[in-house]
């Protein structure tokens with residue numbers, strides 16, 4: 001296993017987190033870091049393209065520093081690890097910026113819009129001996145880990161894996177606009193694909209078949225994927241940006257039992273093992289109640305991901321064994337193929353590797369969740 005040298009980060013010190021992009025998921029992940037012991041994790045700095053936004057986040061979470069550019073945060077020598085919570089098309093550039101400045105990184109999913117971009121990022125991280133992790137949070141939940149145990153020991157031969165995920169995001173611009181990296185494949189399929197690969201293995205399927213419905217911006221609103229390996233492994237997956245009631249359920253059907261991950265399997269708190277004699281239900285309640293308001297249901301479950309990042313960095317790991325670089329690359333390669341089959345391309349969003357679709361910013365700002373104790377930074 002590859003280890004890096006612990007040069008800038010002492011084992012006894014708290015991990016100082018820098019947050020890039022002050023939107024919804026950054027709010028939620030900062031709330032999670034704030035809930036963890038101060039001896040282990042610190043909400044240290046925020047960066048936004050709009051400094052008053054970074055000031056607001058820093059005030060609400062008690063961070064020491066706020067920056068009006070992502071570059072300024074990258075150059076702060078006191079930031080140990082960077083959380084990238086910006087819109088999809090920007091992950092590629094910001095990841096490279098942070099690695100160039102010797103930061104460990106946890107980057108939101110989808111890591112990149114194009115698989116080759118992720119391969120480039122991992123290569124840089126590995127060559128610089130930096131920890132780099134895609135933040136597919138599901139993999140770090142205890143219920144997911146238990147599901148993988150059951151899949152190995154309690155269901156016999158796995159015949160079919162299914163997963164469905166939908167929510168109505170029709171009015172959310174970052175979900176539906178191509179210019180912002182929208183589309184159901186890039187927003188939702190990471191969850192269903194990671195579920196299938198968690199129990200079927202992370203080698204590329206021999207057959208990938210996809211259908212999708214595109215919106216008037218030529219990105220997909222709903223899609224379905226069938227995966228098949230020559231040895232008989234199969235998965236059937238579906239997801240949508242336009243469904244109002246669609247339980248996020250996932251199942252693993254084996255020769256002797258079924259595993260059911262109830263709604264929502266993406267941030268699971270229970271796992272069921274069903275055989276012809278009985279049903280066993282194991283519950284994994286959320287680890288804590290957060291002190292801050294959050295946007296995401298079960299946001300507190302991101303604690304597992306944060307703890308895993310610290311564990312890996314302390315151990316000198318470059319990736320978490322719970323979601324490896326290979327796992328991410330296989331998910332992204334399947335997404336590339338699915339997008340090709342349904343006729344979606346994000347190539348036009350980049351010129352010489354730089355994102356060129358940044359004109360929609362004012363419409364996108366997340367609502368402010370300001371406590372009365374913070375000054376009004378918004379003008």
Ligand SMILES: NC(=O)c1ccc[n+]([C@@H]2O[C@H](COP(=O)([O-])OP(=O)(O)OC[C@H]3O[C@@H](n4cnc5c(N)ncnc54)[C@H](OP(=O)(O)O)[C@@H]3O)[C@@H](O)[C@H]2O)c1
Nearest residue numbers: 021022023024025048049085086087088108109358364366
């Ligand atoms: N793991 C999960 O469960 C989960 C859940 C939700 C979202 N996500 C991922 O997290 C990322 C952000 O999602 P979100 O819901 O937090 O979105 P959001 O509320 O719209 O925030 C996105 C942030 O991106 C930054 N940004 C950078 N360049 C931008 C541009 N050209 N136009 C607009 N914004 C730009 C902005 O930060 P500043 O203006 O402060 O610079 C903005 O606040 C996405 O990649 C999404 O897939 C993950």
